[in-house]
Amino acid sequence: MTVTGNRFRSYIAVFLLPATAIYTMFLIYPLLGSLGLSLQETVGQGGQTQFVGFANFRRLLTNENWAPGFWNALGNNVYFFVIHSLVQNPIGLLLASLLTAGKLRGQNSYRTALFMPTMLSVVIVGFIWQLILSPIWGVAEGFLGALGLENWFKPWLGLRESALTALSLISVWQFYGIPMMLFYTGLIGIPDELIESAYVDGASGWKIFWRLKFPLILPVLGIVTVLTFVGNFNAFDLIYTTQGTLAGPDFSTDILGTYFFRVFFGHQLQLGNPTMGATVATMMFLIILAGVLTYMFAWRRRVETYEM
Amino acid sequence: MRKIISLVLVVVVAGLSFAGGGQEAGGAAVEPSITLTIESWRNDDLSIWQDVIIPAFNEQYPDIEVVFQPLPPAEYNSALNAKLEGGSAGDLITARPFDASLSLYQKGYLANLTDLPGMDNFSDVAKSAWQTDDGAETFAVPMASVIHGFIYNKDVFDELNLEEPKTVDEFFAVLDAIKDEGTYVPLAMGTADLWEAATMGFQNIGPNYWNGEEGRRGLIEGSEGFTDPQYIPVWEQLARWAGYMPNGFEAQTYPDSQNMFTLGRAAIYPAGSWEIGLFNQQADFEMGAFPPPLPAGQNTLYISDHTDIALGMNPDTPHPEEARLFLEWMTTEEFAEIYSNQLPGFFSLSDHAITIEDPLAQVFLQWRQIGESTIRNSYQILSRGEPNLENDLWNYSAQVINGDITPEEAGQMTQDGLDQWYEPQR
Numbered sequence: 104m105t106v107t108g109n110r111f112r113s114y115i116a117v118f119l120l121p122a123t124a125i126y127t128m129f130l131i132y133p134l135l136g137s138l139g140l141s142l143q144e145t146v147g148q149g150g151q152t153q154f155v156g157f158a159n160f161r162r163l164l165t166n167e168n169w170a171p172g173f174w175n176a177l178g179n180n181v182y183f184f185v186i187h188s189l190v191q192n193p194i195g196l197l198l199a200s201l202l203t204a205g206k207l208r209g210q211n212s213y214r215t216a217l218f219m220p221t222m223l224s225v226v227i228v229g230f231i232w233q234l235i236l237s238p239i240w241g242v243a244e245g246f247l248g249a250l251g252l253e254n255w256f257k258p259w260l261g262l263r264e265s266a267l268t269a270l271s272l273i274s275v276w277q278f279y280g281i282p283m284m285l286f287y288t289g290l291i292g293i294p295d296e297l298i299e300s301a302y303v304d305g306a307s308g309w310k311i312f313w314r315l316k317f318p319l320i321l322p323v324l325g326i327v328t329v330l331t332f333v334g335n336f337n338a339f340d341l342i343y344t345t346q347g348t349l350a351g352p353d354f355s356t357d358i359l360g361t362y363f364f365r366v367f368f369g370h371q372l373q374l375g376n377p378t379m380g381a382t383v384a385t386m387m388f389l390i391i392l393a394g395v396l397t398y399m400f401a402w403r404r405r406v407e408t409y410e411m
Numbered sequence: 412m413r414k415i416i417s418l419v420l421v422v423v424v425a426g427l428s429f430a431g432g433g434q435e436a437g438g439a440a441v442e443p444s445i446t447l448t449i450e451s452w453r454n455d456d457l458s459i460w461q462d463v464i465i466p467a468f469n470e471q472y473p474d475i476e477v478v479f480q481p482l483p484p485a486e487y488n489s490a491l492n493a494k495l496e497g498g499s500a501g502d503l504i505t506a507r508p509f510d511a512s513l514s515l516y517q518k519g520y521l522a523n524l525t526d527l528p529g530m531d532n533f534s535d536v537a538k539s540a541w542q543t544d545d546g547a548e549t550f551a552v553p554m555a556s557v558i559h560g561f562i563y564n565k566d567v568f569d570e571l572n573l574e575e576p577k578t579v580d581e582f583f584a585v586l587d588a589i590k591d592e593g594t595y596v597p598l599a600m601g602t603a604d605l606w607e608a609a610t611m612g613f614q615n616i617g618p619n620y621w622n623g624e625e626g627r628r629g630l631i632e633g634s635e636g637f638t639d640p641q642y643i644p645v646w647e648q649l650a651r652w653a654g655y656m657p658n659g660f661e662a663q664t665y666p667d668s669q670n671m672f673t674l675g676r677a678a679i680y681p682a683g684s685w686e687i688g689l690f691n692q693q694a695d696f697e698m699g700a701f702p703p704p705l706p707a708g709q710n711t712l713y714i715s716d717h718t719d720i721a722l723g724m725n726p727d728t729p730h731p732e733e734a735r736l737f738l739e740w741m742t743t744e745e746f747a748e749i750y751s752n753q754l755p756g757f758f759s760l761s762d763h764a765i766t767i768e769d770p771l772a773q774v775f776l777q778w779r780q781i782g783e784s785t786i787r788n789s790y791q792i793l794s795r796g797e798p799n800l801e802n803d804l805w806n807y808s809a810q811v812i813n814g815d816i817t818p819e820e821a822g823q824m825t826q827d828g829l830d831q832w833y834e835p836q837r
Contacts, residue, residue, distance in 0.1 A: 168797040168831065238659020239667050261603045261661025263815060348485075349802060351605045352661065353810055368489040371606070372794035372801035374514055375489065 134388070140381035152378060159382040173383070175354055176362035177390075179267055183358055184335040186271035187278075192327055194275070195282030200312065202283075203290040214287070221280030229344035232273045236260055260345065263355045270356055274341055278334070282327040289320035322403075329398040336391050339364060359387050445730050446476040447737060448501030449722070450494070452487035455688075459753045467749055468740055475733045495520040495725070502728035503737060506551040506721045508540035509790045515723075516543070516550040522726040525549045527735060529742025536784070537760035540718040544792070551723035552741050555750065555757035558775045559615035559715040562682040562690065564675060565697040567595050571678075575701040579648065582704040586655045589678045597655035599677030601663020608649065608808035609801070611681040614715050614787045616703045617645045623713035623785035631792055633835030637826040638819075644706065646811045646818030653812050661813050669693075684775045685719075687756035691771070700774045702782060712782030717790075718760060796832030803828045 141159055143152035163169045201207075202214055220228065236243050236259055244256040259269040293316055301311050339360025342350055348370045350357035365373070367380025449460070460479035468477060480501055482490050488511060494500035495515065504521065506512040515521045524530065525548050530538070533553050541551035563575075571592055576582040589597040602608050621627070621641040629635030636642075657663060657671065672680040673693040680686070682700070690698060702714055722741060724734045740746060747759035748766070755769035758776055767773050794801045807821040816824075829836045 233664070236662065237667065238662055239657060239671060256659075258659030258662030261601075261659065261663070261813075263813075347604055349605050349805060351603070351806065351809060352813060353806060353815065370799075370802060371805075372510060372790065373799040374510065375492070 137381045137384050138388075140378055141385040143378050143381075145376070145378055159379055160386075163379065163382050163386065169379075172354070172357070172362060173386075176357045176359050179356065180336055180338075180358040182267060183271050183274070183338065184332060186268065187275055187331050187335055188328060190272065191275040191279045191331065192282045192324070194279045195327070196286050196324075198279070198283045199286035199290055200316075202287055217283060218280040220277045223277065225277070225340040226344050228273065228277045229341050232276075233260065233345050236269065261352060263352050266346070266352060266356045270341060270345065273345075274338065277341075278331075281330065285323050285327050285330075286320060289323040290316060293319050325398060325402045328402075329395060332394045332398075333391055336387060336394070359383070359390075363387065444474045444476045445733050446478060447503060447728075447730060447734055448478045448480050449503045449505065450491055450501040451479060451481045451505035452484040452507075453505065453720070454481035454483060456754060457481055463753050464746070464749055467745065468737065471740065472733075472736060475737065477737065498727065500725050500727075502725055502730060502734045504723045504725055506541055506723045508718050508721070508786075510792075510795055512541055512551060512721070512723065513543065516548075519726060521550045522724040522731070523548050523550055524552065524724065524735075524738065527552065527738055527742070529739050532742045532761045532763065534760075534762060536786075537718060539791070540786070541721045541723070551721035552738050553718060553760040554720045554722055554741070555754070556716050556760055557719045557757060558684045558778060559611065559717070560682060560684070560700050560702045560775060560778065561615075561679050562672070562686065562698055562700045562771070563679045564595075564672070564677070564694075565699045566675070567678040567696075568699070575699065576704050577701075579704045579706045583651065586679070590655055596657045596671065596677040597679060598652055599668045599672040599680045600652070600656055601660045601665070601668050602809040602812050603662050603667075604665045605805040605809045607665055607668065607681070608812050609804040610787070611683060612649045612652070612812070613645055613804055613808045614717075614789075615681055615683075616648055617642075617788070618713035618715055618785045619703050619705055619709050620645050621788070622711070623783045627785055627788040627791075630788055631835070633833075633837075636836060637829065638822045643818050643822045646808065646821045648706075649808060650811050650814070650818055653814060656812070684756035684758070684772065687769060687771050687775070688754060691755070691769070698771055700771060702778045712778065713785055714778045714782045715787060716758075716779060716784035717786045720757070793829065793833065796829075798828040798831070800825070800829060 140152070142154060142156060144155040144159065145151070146153050163173055198217055202210060202217075207213070235241050238244065238256075238258045244253060247253050247256050257265065259265040297315060298311060301315055306314070336359060338358060342356050342358060342361050343364065346356045346361075348361065348365050350361045350365075363380060363383040366383050367375055367377060369375035457479060465477045465479065469475070478501075487505075488507065491500065491504065492515075495504075495518075500520075504515075506515070506521065512521060516523075527549075530549060530552070535546065537553045537556075538549050539546065541553060542549050567589070568574075571588060573585050573588060574581075576585045586597040589595055600607055600611065618626070621629070621635070626635055626641060630637075653660070657677070663671075668677075668680065669686070669689065671677045673690055675694070675696055702712055705712060722738060724731070724738060728734050742761065744761070744763040744765065747761045747763045751757065751759045751765055751767055751772075752769070755767065755772035756775070758767075758772075759765060767776055789801045789804055803825050807816065807825055810816045811818055811821045826836075
């Protein structure tokens with residue numbers, strides 16, 4: 104096929120139009136609307152707004168009523184992400200390597216079973232784990248008791264020190280399937296010839312994994328990390344279903360999503376504040392944008408995708 | 412394609428002319444009846460509205476069809492706001508007390524009902540939750556209040572030879588007796604959902620300490636504060652409750668507590684009267700109730716008799732006259748009687764003398780005779796600013812029970828929050 108230089112190919116525009124129109128209407132326009140709203144302030148009782156520049160952001164980041172809540176939510180969110188990166192992704196990688204290691208009987212059944220939690224609704228996951236960990240009806244205490252560790256049991260979801268860790272691990276339990284699948288596809292994409300020749304050269308399985316397979320799926324690790332980052336900083340539902348809007352105890356499980364929800368929609372006697380809510384949403388957008396840009400420029404430039 | 416478009420057009424035109432015709436004809440009997448839609452968060456009450464309340468209304472007004480359209484309670488405020496802003500809300504709107512509804516009224520989303528006939532069947536206190544701050548304009552018909560107290564398992568009390576406690580000392584003696592015996596959990600409550608600590612804890616036992624309305628008004632006027640000696644002991648009592656609550660109460664949710672009590676595993680349940688309906692269905696033992704015990708030195712009983720629910724009108728309703736007829740009917744004795752009996756634990760706020768058949772609800776209602784009524788102190792005016800007082804009370808009360816902060820710290824932090832924005836408290 105010969106490509107003729109600059110000639111404008113109008114069919115491209117035709118093909119792009121439906122997606123662009125829908126995308127603009129339902130994503131770009133609301134996003135810009137939200138950004139615009141974050142620069143406004145409600146005045147009077149009728150719900151009219153006026154332009155206030157960056158005053159809302161100043162308030163969110165410095166005001167004594169707003170800043171501690173925001174920084175707390177951001178800190179918790181970073182912790183939430185760190186737990187996911189340190190636990191979820193290694194588990195995903197481990198399971199993916201096990202699934203691709205040699206001939207495993209019933210491999211497909213394992214793969215499906217391991218992916219199951221990811222397909223469950225968050226509400227169900229939250230409810231199940233709340234029941235498992237419940238000090239009243241839960242099986243966790245009895246299970247520890249069977250191992251002679253009943254003194255280790257604590258009402259983890261209700262304690263300031265442990266609630267966020269417990270919820271992070273529940274979230275890990277639900278979502279490890281996604282990195283597992285991505286690593287899995289990366290690993291089965293590695294040509295057998297490469298691995299065989301490494302064997303012939305006398306490399307051990309351990310060495311083959313770290314010297315050969317791991318570098319080849321490094322780009323996948325980047326994608327997994329950025330997906331986890333975006334997912335974690337948009338997370339909301341698990342905390343909302345198990346801990347409620349106030350993300351107790353003492354806001355120890357409050358992340359940006361729940362913080363945003365409370366500000367935007369209000370809570371019990373606290374009335375919703377759409378403009379400050381939009382400000383929080385914009386901050387979330389900027390944080391995620393910063394993360395994604397870091398990935399695109401710092402990680403993707405360095406890590407070359409190997410020709411396989 | 413063209414055929415389909417013309418078909419759609421024909422249907423639309425026909426529909427428009429039909430609607431127009433309907434409006435011109437007004438209330439003529441041959442026209443299809445008018446439909447009023449009620450927005451509500453009480454999805455538990457759906458069948459009662461459909462099977463009892465609306466049919467009773469239709470006996471008098473057969474031409475007006477009424478549809479009860481509830482939303483999940485947690486979504487109600489945000490969903491209703493969105494519907495009102497989008498112009499798709501129903502004709503009648505169930506109104507939360509105080510600021511949530513006041514702000515709707517100020518935005519023009521609730522109609523002024525001050526001169527609705529029948530409004531004088533309600534006392535000023537009953538109406539105060541749905542009035543402007545000066546009390547001049549009323550924008551909803553008060554429906555019901557809920558009363559706080561303690562529901563207990565009578566079988567357990569008989570088994571252990573216990574009496575209903577009247578004072579705080581007696582209360583803790585009873586709790587000790589249940590705890591020492593060891594079969595039952597003394598107090599079925601958890602702090603995971605936070606609001607139980609504030610609503611069934613702080614607001615339940617508190618009025619006896621701060622003398623009900625006197626203390627509530629004192630806070631609004633700024634003559635009293637949360638660090639005063641009538642507030643700290645409330646948290647001190649709550650901190651003592653922790654020793655009688657189930658193991659792991661920090662992660663115990665509201666439904667956990669309800670189930671624990673109705674399954675007969677606990678003796679006493681710090682309650683609101685709204686539990687009566689559910690408990691009657693689920694518990695297979697006899698239940699009794701006692702009001703919040705009196706602290707030493709208090710001789711008058713104060714109960715939290717909280718104005719909780721009302722019905723207002725959407726000013727944009729296409730059927731304002733019919734909507735007002737419905738609201739007017741809600742001020743009558745007939746409605747008060749039906750509502751209070753169908754939903755035991757929700758007590759009509761009207762002045763009609765009505766009889767309540769449910770024995771447990773009767774017990775709660777009697778307290779109005781022997782005690783003074785007040786409402787939750789955070790609801791009027793004081794939860795308007797940042798930080799939000801109600802949120803603070805939930806959070807700090809739960810932390811006091813969890814042992815994470817002391818009662819003095821709770822008082823100080825609550826007061827600090829109020830000081831920040833509420834002028835009379837500075």
